[in-house]
Amino acid sequence: xxxxxxxxxxxxxxxxxxxxxxxxxxxxxxxxxxxxxxxxxxxxxxxxxxxxxxxxxxxxxxxxxxxxxxxxxxxxxxxxxxxxxxxxxxxxxxxxxxxxxxxxxxxxxxxxxxxxxxxxxxxxxxxxxxxxxxxxxxxxxxxxxxxxxxxxxxxxxxxxxxxxxxxxxxxxxxxxxxxxxxxxxxxxxxxxxxxxxxxxxxxxxxxxxxxxxxxxxxxxxxxxxxxxxxxxxxxxxxxxxxxxxxxxxxxxxxxxxxxxxxxxxxxxxxxxxxxxxxxxxxxxxxxxxxxxxxxxxxxxxxxxxxxxxxxxxxxxxxxxxxxxxxxxxxxxxxxxxxxxxxxxxxxxxxxxxxxxxxxxxxxxxxxxxxxxxxxxxxxxxxxxxxxxxxxxxxxxxxx
Numbered sequence: 001x002x003x004x005x006x007x008x009x010x011x012x013x014x015x016x017x018x019x020x021x022x023x024x025x026x027x028x029x030x031x032x033x034x035x036x037x038x039x040x041x042x043x044x045x046x047x048x049x050x051x052x053x054x055x056x057x058x059x060x061x062x063x064x065x066x067x068x069x070x071x072x073x074x075x076x077x078x079x080x081x082x083x084x085x086x087x088x089x090x091x092x093x094x095x096x097x098x099x100x101x102x103x104x105x106x107x108x109x110x111x112x113x114x115x116x117x118x119x120x121x122x123x124x125x126x127x128x129x130x131x132x133x134x135x136x137x138x139x140x141x142x143x144x145x146x147x148x149x150x151x152x153x154x155x156x157x158x159x160x161x162x163x164x165x166x167x168x169x170x171x172x173x174x175x176x177x178x179x180x181x182x183x184x185x186x187x188x189x190x191x192x193x194x195x196x197x198x199x200x201x202x203x204x205x206x207x208x209x210x211x212x213x214x215x216x217x218x219x220x221x222x223x224x225x226x227x228x229x230x231x232x233x234x235x236x237x238x239x240x241x242x243x244x245x246x247x248x249x250x251x252x253x254x255x256x257x258x259x260x261x262x263x264x265x266x267x268x269x270x271x272x273x274x275x276x277x278x279x280x281x282x283x284x285x286x287x288x289x290x291x292x293x294x295x296x297x298x299x300x301x302x303x304x305x306x307x308x309x310x311x312x313x314x315x316x317x318x319x320x321x322x323x324x325x326x327x328x329x330x331x332x333x334x335x336x337x338x339x340x341x342x343x344x345x346x347x348x349x350x351x352x353x354x355x356x357x358x359x360x361x362x363x364x365x366x367x368x369x370x371x372x373x374x375x376x377x378x379x380x381x382x383x384x385x386x387x388x389x390x391x392x393x394x395x396x397x398x399x
Contacts, residue, residue, distance in 0.1 A: 021146075023119050028112045029077040030150050039112065039147040046150050048074055052107055053151050056159050058357035059179060062104035069099045077103065108163060111142065114156055115149035118142050154341050155362075158389060162361055176206075177355060178228065178367065184208040185370040185385070187218040193225075206369070221369050223382060228367075233355055235386055236363060239394050243346045254339035254391050269325050276322040283315040338390035345389065365389050 021037045030049040031039035048069070055065045075083070076099055078090025092098065111118050119141045151159075162180070182191035189209035196203045204225035210216035243250040287308065294304040345362050352359060365387045372382040388394055 022117050026081075028110055029107060030113060031147070039117070041148050041150060045077075045080060049107060049113060049150050052104060053155055053159055054358065056108055056162060057155065057361050059361060062101045062108070065104045066099040066101050070097055073097045074099070108159055113149065113151040114153060115147055116142050116144050117146040154344055158362060161365070177225065177357060177360065178206060181360065181364060182206050182367050182369055184210065184218060184221050185368045186221070187216055189216070189218065191221065191223070191369055219371050221371050223369055223384075228384070229355055231384060232360075232364075232367065232386065236355075239388070239396065240346050240349065242396055243343065244350060247343065251339050251343065253397070254342065254394070255335045257391075257393075257395060269328055273322060273325040276318050276325065279318050280315060280322065283311055283318070286311055341390045342388060363389060365392075
């Protein structure tokens with residue numbers, strides 16, 4: 001009886017969840033529930049969500065972000081809920097402003113801030129057990145654009161990328177400007193910040209992690225922070241200036257540099273793909289007729305085997321080519337989308353004088369640092385490769 005009732009409740013719950021409305025009893029922090037059950041922006045909490053994402057973009061980890069909000073005496077989600085409803089489930093009277101690291105982590109991972117409804121994130125294993133377990137992503141159901149977004153897609157995706165990288169404060173209790181962005185060109189290790197200081201001068205630099213720890217055989221790849229900053233600033237200003245002045249040409253350049261995006265080539269590929277798909281359908285029809293002729297005795301078994309082998313080989317070849325064309329066209333389409341994402345960042349920063357943590361992490365995915373070399377005159381040279389967010393390396397034409 002209890003089991004049957006549980007099944008009925010689950011069926012009702014499932015039906016509601018598949019309607020696109022949130023099935024959670026409590027709205028996600030940053031939202032309130034409207035009369036129709038959908039999320040509406042909470043004007044008090046939404047700015048805090050935006051601040052959390054901005055702090056993450058600036059290179060701060062969840063623990064540091066929690067500390068910042070605590071110092072600013074911003075009410076925690078539990079405190080805010082208590083003040084509004086009287087609920088004490090997440091309220092700690094002695095610590096009304098004490099933000100937890102896990103709370104920040106959960107906020108940074110929520111897809112609801114993109115304007116999406118995410119249902120079936122948890123489920124009960126049995127009606128006999130009160131607790132729920134986390135559902136894998138493939139079991140969750142996402143309904144896009146069901147309510148007003150708080151965080152735009154480009155910001156959310158960039159934050160997820162940054163969260164994969166470990167960026168902890170260094171011994172000077174600060175996150176270096178380039179921390180988590182620099183990689184050794186030879187061994188692939190992250191470059192770590194170093195600071196040399198004496199009575200006369202102070203110098204910041206970055207060196208290869210494997211060289212520093214002596215875990216692998218690699219050289220220092222030593223690069224001064226001031227020179228690195230100057231080089232990156234100059235390149236970034238050059239790219240953004242060109243993009244702002246020649247947006248159409250820049251978009252075309254990005255698409256062509258990222259996976260073969262020329263319109264003529266794509267048109268030819270689509271035409272070839274249409275022909276391949278048409279031939280695949282024709283071969284399927286031929287197979288069917290061949291089989292019928294074999295069954296009715298109009299052709300011998302030997303002839304059937306010979307013809308079917310030829311057609312089967314052709315079909316396999318055509319299907320393989322069709323898959324290649326579909327992948328190439330998908331990449332070209334992705335290149336267009338990524339170019340537009342990058343342009344949104346460019347439009348956001350029409351001009352800037354200096355690098356900041358936020359600006360760097362919005363624009364740049366990684367910087368690869370090569371070992372320095374010296375020419376015959378003893379002049380030091382060191383190359384760096386800058387990979388921009390969404391579009392990778394950008395090669396500008398000579399103006």
